[in-house]
Amino acid sequence: MSVLIAIPARYASTRYPGKPLVELTGATGKKKSLIQRSWEAAMAVKGVDRVVVATDDERIRAASEVFGAEVVMTSSDCTNGTERCAEVIEALSGGFDIVVNLQGDAPLTPAWFVEDLVAGLRANPEAEVATPVLRCDGAALNGFLKDRREGRVGGTTAVFGADRQALYFSKEVIPFTGKYYFDEDPTPVFHHVGVYAYRPEPLAAYPGWDPGPLEQLEGLEQLRFLERGRQVLCVEVEARGRQFWELNNPEDVPKIEKMMADMGLE
Secondary structure (H helix, E strand, C coil), X not given: CCEEEEEEECCCCCCCCCXXXXXXXXXXXXXXXXXXXXXXXXXXXXCCCEEEEEECCHHHXXXXXXXXXXXXXXXXXXXXXXXXXXXXXXXXXXXXXEEEEECCCCCCCCHHHHHHHHXXXXXXXXXXXXXXXXXXXXXXXXHXXXXXXXXXXXXXXXXXXXXXXXXXXXXXXXXXXXXXXXXCCEEEEEXXXXXXXXXXXXXXXXXXXXXXXXXXXXXXXXXXXXHCCCCEEEEECCCCCCCCCCCCCCCHHHHHHHHHHHHCCC
16 A cells, blocks of 8 residues: 655644744754655655645745755645645546655654554554544643643644544634543543554545534534544554653643754754
């Protein structure tokens, strides 16, 4: 089954304009843009046939081509990364069995997250979309709760049934648990990792569906699938000691740079 990774990147982010071109300093002091680090994360994934950056911004296109990325220009009408991935497939005239959306704000995404995601979709032919989830330890959960107390939107959480099909995704911390967890404790809360693997049919259909009320309230693109009754498989992945965080706000830059320093990532 042929696999394409598309990295959606837009300049006009509401919360962090120009985010793809923000430079992140690695453990050796080397600076690379967020979009370059995201592209390098995609290139490290095994079993992928093609990797492209998908953008509507000439500044991002130019910066991406400098470090060797293939770029597909998409329209400025795309409201989220899934719509941008659908335009990529149309521009490339299809030809892929699985399309992976590796969002351009997750440069610490380990290669095995994506590899396990693709394997999960392949192993579940009834699933139309798959996305990774990572069980939070106490430190991660307490970080989420601290962000919410201080008025910041941090990571997204996911709840799913016994069949691993998603029930809901939220920027709030769900499910509620009143218990205190020490840093190393496993918790019942799962961090949704912002990567998706789609089969071509639901991806092509997605832009034609109007956003539902839940998607509009939460600002989470994957809820459009759930509101249309489409199945989203949650694939649990393992951190293997790797720290993971998405760049959502300017305050996340030092957090991610510290994680890169701790892990020795250039």
